[in-house]
Amino acid sequence: MCEGPRAFCGGADDVAGHDVDVVTTGGRRKIPAHSSVLASASPVLASIIERRMQKDRESGKTGRAVVRIRGVTDDAAAAFVRLLYAGRCGGEGQAVEESEDMEKHAMQALVLAHAYQVPWLKRCCEGAIGARLTADSVVDVLQLAALCDAPRLHLRCTRLLAKEFKAVERTEAWRFLQENDPWQELDILQRLHDADLRRRRWRRKRAEQRVYVELSEAMDCLAHICTEGCTEVGPAGRAPAASPCSRYATCRGLQLLIRHFSQCHRKSCARCQRMWQLLRLHSALCDRPDQCNTPLCTRFKTKEQERVAAKAGDDDDKWVLLVKKVKAASVFSSLASRSSRCPPPPSAEHKCGISLRRLG
Template structure:
């Protein structure tokens, strides 16, 4: 609190209560010079930490935390330092003090944090997988729609207004891939065109999902079926993909069964 000296109206003083006079002296010296004596820090580190927090002196606060972390923290003061760290918003110092004063609690917290981080990673990975399979399912549905019904400029049926958007969001991208595949000169060269490779993968995935290749309108569906009988390369990976696609198909059928 700012007080006015009665003997001199121009002099004012600030009362700093709750800490030793010498600790205030060290604090004021640090404010003016950013310096301190080693012995003063050893004697008044806790008081200086409080003063640095109350009067918002971040540099001194970091110095006090560093001193405790490196040399001043011991069995006699660890509980006090832990409590003080909580009051003075010094989480790093509090964590180190807790590690010494409550090792079992520290281990439990580390275990809990590690478990939660792993759970978050697993949930994130699962969500990405679901998103990927959902997109593939939408692409397969749009693929059959284009080849069976026709959509805009591609397919067996001529659409009166090719610019009108249909109900399949994946149609536009698939139509662009199909057009590219039809004219690309690198499509038959292994590894020659990434877009053609993506289209071949979609065609093969469809053939593995399709249950009636003889009646299917998707190009090369029966050809891929025949080729699968001759080659079982990467069968495990494809089976997993097909399994997830069927699950996604069942999930969509269940969701929209009442519509």
């Protein structure tokens, strides 16, 4: 039975001029093709065709060269040849991924593309298989991706495993893997564990960065309240502003905290301790203590210098690290929109207290 790739490359003249017969497994099918198309698509096929033609010339044989494609079904081999013609005729990319041959024979085409070194077809097969991944097929596809050195497909399989692992555990493929290849099961579980650790570290860093940004915003509001005043609290001899500022939630929380701090006389008050920490953090960040209107700024600055001198320049301190992080967050927040990075919480007073407690 003979058939040609005329559907992709233009007609009977191309098929009539073929000089290669692609023979499938067991010699049951012959597919007419052109050596120029196969050789330009695959260096492996080019080498095979060259050796066959050289051998035929030495033996005096005439006729078409024979290229055998084994290990896949006859239909998959024919689809592979048609896909090579589709790429030669400008059909690479999305059109090939959505073709009927790719839908039916994507896995076997991936094996052949890897074996015959056709990188563009390999990428198309990865995309087509990845788009149809399910919990039932992901284990088999993951093993195929590892055998065919397909990193994009391997990554998509790993992501689906992490997302739907409970569903994958109930599949027949996973049970077969557990019974017959425990090392592969261990490798998959280890990869999922490492991915979970990376995801947790990323979330923890994001949460820490959010805390530093919140504290940076609180420092800006504290300087604003002590310099210009806002609604209820303002510097001595100056009336507070009548209209609230753009950071009303944070300013409102700080004003309530300042009013409580000025009236409370308990030594073990948690709210007062938060205010002391905020004032100390402000003094560590303030670069103009002589002109600063924030209460106790100069006093905290002097005590901090004495503490650093007593430690002989030892910077291994959680407080020093906190100051550095908040200062960096202040720089970054000035370069980007604050609202796009993290929306303000409803209570700034509660926010500032939790932030300082989380960081020690």
